[in-house]
Amino acid sequence: MGMDSEKNSLCRLQCSYASLDEVFEIGKETYRGQQYSQIYFARLHLMRTLLYSLVSQWKPQTPVCTVLGLEQGKECVIVGTLYKHMKLKPCILDEYSKERSAVPLVRPHNFMHDDDYLVLEDESGRVKLGGDLISPSVFVTGIVVALHGKETGAGDFSVLEVLEAGLPPQIEFPLKSREDKYIVLVSGLNVGSSDSNPLQLQLFIDHITGHLGDEKEQSIASQIVHVVIAGNSIGIPRGLVNGQNLASKDLSRIAEPIKELDILLNQIAAGLPLDIMPGPNDPANFSLPQQPLHRCLFPGSAAYNTFRSCTNPHSFEIDNIRFLGTSGQNVDDLEKYSDAKDKLEFMERTLRWRHIAPTAPNTLGCYPYTDSDPFFIESCPHVYFVGNQNKYESRVIKAGSEGQFVRLISVPKFSESGVAVVVNLRDLECHALSFGTQFSS
Amino acid sequence: MASVSGNMKGFYRQKKSNTKSSKKASAKSGAAQPTALVSHGDDYSACEAMLRQFDMNMAYGPCAGMTRTARWERAQKLGLNPPQEIEKLLKSGKVQNESLWDGRI
Numbered sequence: 001m002g003m004d005s006e007k008n009s010l011c012r013l014q015c016s017y018a019s020l021d022e023v024f025e026i027g028k029e030t031y032r033g034q035q036y037s038q039i040y041f042a043r044l045h046l047m048r049t050l051l052y053s054l055v056s057q058w059k060p061q062t063p064v065c066t067v068l069g070l071e072q073g074k075e076c077v078i079v080g081t082l083y084k085h086m087k088l089k090p091c092i093l094d095e096y097s098k099e100r101s102a103v104p105l106v107r108p109h110n111f112m113h114d115d116d117y118l119v120l121e122d123e124s125g126r127v128k129l130g131g132d133l134i135s136p137s138v139f140v141t142g143i144v145v146a147l148h149g150k151e152t153g154a155g156d157f158s159v160l161e162v163l164e165a166g167l168p169p170q171i172e173f174p175l176k177s178r179e180d181k182y183i184v185l186v187s188g189l190n191v192g193s194s195d196s197n198p199l200q201l202q203l204f205i206d207h208i209t210g211h212l213g214d215e216k217e218q219s220i221a222s223q224i225v226h227v228v229i230a231g232n233s234i235g236i237p238r239g240l241v242n243g244q245n246l247a248s249k250d251l252s253r254i255a256e257p258i259k260e261l262d263i264l265l266n267q268i269a270a271g272l273p274l275d276i277m278p279g280p281n282d283p284a285n286f287s288l289p290q291q292p293l294h295r296c297l298f299p300g301s302a303a304y305n306t307f308r309s310c311t312n313p314h315s316f317e318i319d320n321i322r323f324l325g326t327s328g329q330n331v332d333d334l335e336k337y338s339d340a341k342d343k344l345e346f347m348e349r350t351l352r353w354r355h356i357a358p359t360a361p362n363t364l365g366c367y368p369y370t371d372s373d374p375f376f377i378e379s380c381p382h383v384y385f386v387g388n389q390n391k392y393e394s395r396v397i398k399a400g401s402e403g404q405f406v407r408l409i410s411v412p413k414f415s416e417s418g419v420a421v422v423v424n425l426r427d428l429e430c431h432a433l434s435f436g437t438q439f440s441s
Numbered sequence: 442m443a444s445v446s447g448n449m450k451g452f453y454r455q456k457k458s459n460t461k462s463s464k465k466a467s468a469k470s471g472a473a474q475p476t477a478l479v480s481h482g483d484d485y486s487a488c489e490a491m492l493r494q495f496d497m498n499m500a501y502g503p504c505a506g507m508t509r510t511a512r513w514e515r516a517q518k519l520g521l522n523p524p525q526e527i528e529k530l531l532k533s534g535k536v537q538n539e540s541l542w543d544g545r546i
Contacts, residue, residue, distance in 0.1 A: 032508065032511070034505075035503075038503060042515075049520075371515040
């Protein structure tokens with residue numbers, strides 16, 4: 001850069017950054033043998049308090065009662081946690097079942113069935129939900145809702161209307177016109193796996209660090225202020241981690257992908273701030289919230305103050321714009337137990353339910369919190385992203401009592417698609433950045 | 442098990458052959474009480490009885506797997522206004538901090 005003394009050397013733009021991941025860090029929690037009933041109680045209490053305040057405006061005339069206090073034929077509002085009974089959901093007790101024929105031999109990817117039904121539970125009891133209004137295909141276990149309806153003669157609760165918690169309040173989007181600043185979201189690098197293309201990844205890194213192209217392209221790259229890697233950065237060959245003792249040559253094979261990743265991240269961190277989140281295939285803990293990948297895995301990159309290892313889910317603020325994202329586990333789990341037209345619809349539902357991962361701890365691994373539920377969304381993000389999806393999709397939704405708007409982004413797996421997502425901080429417009437390595441034969 | 446010979450009435454005993462009553466039998470309603478319903482012989486005071494009521498109160502959530510102090514603090518944190526007497530009892534240190542199910546389930 002010292003050669004061009006006549007021209008102004010390009011400087012990368014800066015942004016302010018604040019991490020909000022403290023709620024997802026488990027360091028302060030201790031495990032004393034508690035079970036998951038505690039987190040369900042914390043979730044129910046937290047959301048019921050919220051829903052009670054909304055119910056008084058939603059149905060001011062209708063009495064609110066507990067499940068056990070239901071009287072037949074009397075219209076009332078009940079608040080509780082939904083439980084979806086699913087016929088095809090794998091159950092540990094199937095092993096002991098005498099009727100082998102009831103268990104399908106081939107495990108379906110989606111466990112929905114026409115006979116699934118919903119049940120509402122609170123501390124006092126549970127009641128089966130009936131009526132056409134509430135569709136089991138949309139809801140999953142773990143959501144807290146308020147229902148208006150009445151108990152039928154058969155003992156079911158016939159639902160007339162459903163009230164979800166809705167989008168949480170949002171901080172104001174900074175509106176003053178500014179320059180274009182971009183944040184790049186990428187996921188599923190799968191370094192070290194046979195599917196990943198090292199050249200494609202190197203092209204990506206060279207582009208965002210400004211080592212590619214002419215001055216025009218470099219000036220575009222200089223507007224990129226931040227990079228977030230949303231999980232599955234490492235692809236350790238599955239055959240090596242099956243619980244057997246490894247020969248010494250295999251031990252070094254396990255470390256190769258991580259070393260390679262460190263070299264790549266070093267190149268990025270030398271140029272601009274980088275956040276790396278753990279994903280389902282990364283060497284981090286299994287249950288949500290996944291803790292940050294350890295610094296010792298990145299001896300080269302961790303020396304930079306631009307390198308940040310973050311939790312999954314990851315919540316942060318850049319230039320007073322709030323971001324919230326996960327590496328995909330929450331939406332992938334919803335896909336197994338419910339139906340929607342696309343991944344963005346699942347994401348929208350999690351915002352409306354005000355909970356990032358309602359299926360935790362039922363079907364998604366989760367830490368057994370006792371007095372709080374960190375997946376409850378306190379403040380509505382401006383950008384909500386989910387990593388490791390099959391394709392790039394994006395949409396803006398405008399919903400909620402205050403007209404909150406959120407840019408929803410489904411970030412595809414880079415190793416399969418070669419696509420990263422770029423978001424403009426000025427107006428939250430986003431586009432795909434794709435890299436290909438086709439050689440003309 | 443006794444071999445079934447002839448008389449079925451003899452096989453199914455109509456009353457307990459063991460006439461020794463347990464220490465607490467005088468406090469309970471009859472000698473033929475099934476042992477499952479009799480208290481396990483632990484002598485619990487009025488303080489412990491009050492703490493057990495606190496354990497069983499559903500408003501403060503499940504009690505299994507948490508110490509009583511932690512559960513009281515959680516109730517306080519969630520704004521449920523747990524009674525102050527319970528906190529005083531727990532702080533005095535003369536009572537058991539584990540819930541009544543500890544070690545039993």
